[in-house]
Amino acid sequence: MAQRQRPGALSALDPSATETAALLAAAGGLVEAVMTARRDGDVLGRPRGDELAQQLLQARPPADPTPVDEALATVAAVLATGDDNAAPGELGYIPGSGLVASAVADLIAGVANRYTGLSAFTPAAVALEQGVLAWLTELFGLPGTAQGLLLSGGSAANLTAVVAARDAHAPGAVGRACLYVGQHAHGSVRKAARIAGFTDEHVRVCTSADGLRLDPEAVRIAIKQDRADGLLPVAVIGAAGTTNTGAIDPLPELAELARDDGVWFHVDAAYGGFFQLTDRGRQLLSGIERADSITLDPHKSLFLPFGTGAVLVRDRAYLAASFAEEADYLRDAEEELPALPDFGSLGPELTRQWRGLRLWLPLLLHGTDAFAAALDRALDLARWAARELAEDDHVEVVSTPELSILTFRVPGDDAAQDRALDRIHADGHVRLSSTVLDGRVVLRLAVLSHRTTPDTLARAVSAIRAAARLAAATAPAANGARSS
Numbered sequence: 001m002a003q004r005q006r007p008g009a010l011s012a013l014d015p016s017a018t019e020t021a022a023l024l025a026a027a028g029g030l031v032e033a034v035m036t037a038r039r040d041g042d043v044l045g046r047p048r049g050d051e052l053a054q055q056l057l058q059a060r061p062p063a064d065p066t067p068v069d070e071a072l073a074t075v076a077a078v079l080a081t082g083d084d085n086a087a088p089g090e091l092g093y094i095p096g097s098g099l100v101a102s103a104v105a106d107l108i109a110g111v112a113n114r115y116t117g118l119s120a121f122t123p124a125a126v127a128l129e130q131g132v133l134a135w136l137t138e139l140f141g142l143p144g145t146a147q148g149l150l151l152s153g154g155s156a157a158n159l160t161a162v163v164a165a166r167d168a169h170a171p172g173a174v175g176r177a178c179l180y181v182g183q184h185a186h187g188s189v190r191k192a193a194r195i196a197g198f199t200d201e202h203v204r205v206c207t208s209a210d211g212l213r214l215d216p217e218a219v220r221i222a223i224k225q226d227r228a229d230g231l232l233p234v235a236v237i238g239a240a241g242t243t244n245t246g247a248i249d250p251l252p253e254l255a256e257l258a259r260d261d262g263v264w265f266h267v268d269a270a271y272g273g274f275f276q277l278t279d280r281g282r283q284l285l286s287g288i289e290r291a292d293s294i295t296l297d298p299h300k301s302l303f304l305p306f307g308t309g310a311v312l313v314r315d316r317a318y319l320a321a322s323f324a325e326e327a328d329y330l331r332d333a334e335e336e337l338p339a340l341p342d343f344g345s346l347g348p349e350l351t352r353q354w355r356g357l358r359l360w361l362p363l364l365l366h367g368t369d370a371f372a373a374a375l376d377r378a379l380d381l382a383r384w385a386a387r388e389l390a391e392d393d394h395v396e397v398v399s400t401p402e403l404s405i406l407t408f409r410v411p412g413d414d415a416a417q418d419r420a421l422d423r424i425h426a427d428g429h430v431r432l433s434s435t436v437l438d439g440r441v442v443l444r445l446a447v448l449s450h451r452t453t454p455d456t457l458a459r460a461v462s463a464i465r466a467a468a469r470l471a472a473a474t475a476p477a478a479n480g481a482r483s484s
């Protein structure tokens with residue numbers, strides 16, 4: 001900004017109304033350019049920007065103001081490099097989208113900078129957030145005692161839940177505490193366990209015969225053995241959509257065993273949770289309403305910009321017990337629910353951004369049906385892709401989409417899968433990813449972005465087919481994917 005101290009102004013750090021308008025107009029131009037480029041844009045293919053990265057590593061903030069255009073030109077230059085993981089063709093990992101309405105909400109929340117760690121200062125802002133959280137707890141069929149908390153992402157949500165479960169079932173005895181997870185539990189679950197003080201060997205992996213899901217019987221046996229050995233079973237952690245294949249653990253059976261065996265039932269629904277907005281998703285996620293806690297990730301299946309996870313806990317007293325700063329608060333939590341929560345006393349953060357607004361504004365502006373329709377489309381597109389690929393003699397579909405992820409192989413060994421992935425990525429329009437299942441590299445296609453259209457997916461499928469044909473032609477003594 002060009003100004004220094006202005007007469008009548010409090011600080012040179014606060015732009016005048018005219019300067020604010022100019023700054024917003026310049027930023028708006030950049031936002032519009034990003035959106036336009038992305039509409040039919042590629043995920044890959046931009047330069048990595050190594051030279052720019054070197055310059056930026058050396059750059060230090062100047063003592064004097066920089067003109068807006070010059071500063072934003074640097075941002076534009078950064079955005080001209082690297083992968084656009086919010087483009088329509090992002091089908092790798094767990095796609096993120098980034099809703100404009102949510103980004104605008106962030107701008108407003110940042111400027112307003114209301115303090116929402118405690119409810120007393122700005123009750124209506126806290127109430128706005130609490131209203132969205134109540135919508136979430138109702139959406140997942142949790143009772144009136146439930147409480148949600150918005151955090152930075154799924155990892156923070158899993159950590160918060162694991163800490164609450166630990167304190168509920170092994171207070172002061174984490175050295176003997178055990179967790180029960182599936183082989184495909186997300187890495188953030190193991191990370192949460194470690195941060196919360198569980199030893200690695202006390203995180204029991206209990207996988208079913210198909211290798212994809214958590215096996216309730218195996219969990220029962222492990223819990224029994226652990227109790228006999230004087231250990232403390234704390235929680236069974238199911239996935240409502242694993243990151244690798246999107247498989248849903250048997251939630252009703254896990255809920256049953258958690259009740260019978262007196263352990264906490266956490267569901268990591270970071271990827272799959274918001275399919276609950278669709279009829280098919282609700283059926284698939286049945287049993288989730290019996291969870292003691294649920295991890296959601298609005299920056300995944302609700303298309304928000306990165307930086308929003310959520311944990312829902314069936315009984316808010318457990319959050320208060322683990323996270324309240326003052327012991328006195330525990331007394332309140334056991335009494336009648338206060339009208340407004342102190343978010344700072346229900347999770348690891350005290351001062352926090354007003355996250356509720358970034359969730360509330362897009363839900364209000366678009367309506368929940370628009371989100372349900374986008375998620376329904378993701379379910380349809382993944383099923384369509386799986387059918388198309390299953391009909392191709394050169395593609396072995398390894399796992400069909402329970403939600404919106406499928407895995408497959410092309411003819412040849414693991415190295416052939418990596419080569420096929422490079423070929424699929426050659427024109428930059430779509431990105432898939434790979435993982436390892438049962439000791440074999442598989443290619444993986446995940447549909448989640450609201451921007452992914454049937455056209456995008458048709459391009460992905462034809463790129464996969466072409467890569468599979470080439471793999472079949474070059475694989476030694478391989479006539480098809482199934483022979484590898």
Ligand SMILES: Cc1ncc(COP(=O)(O)O)c(C=O)c1O
Binds near residue numbers: 242297
């Ligand atoms: C199932 C699952 N749980 C947890 C996480 C971690 O979420 P975040 O990356 O938002 O911390 C992920 C991320 O992909 C996930 O897929």
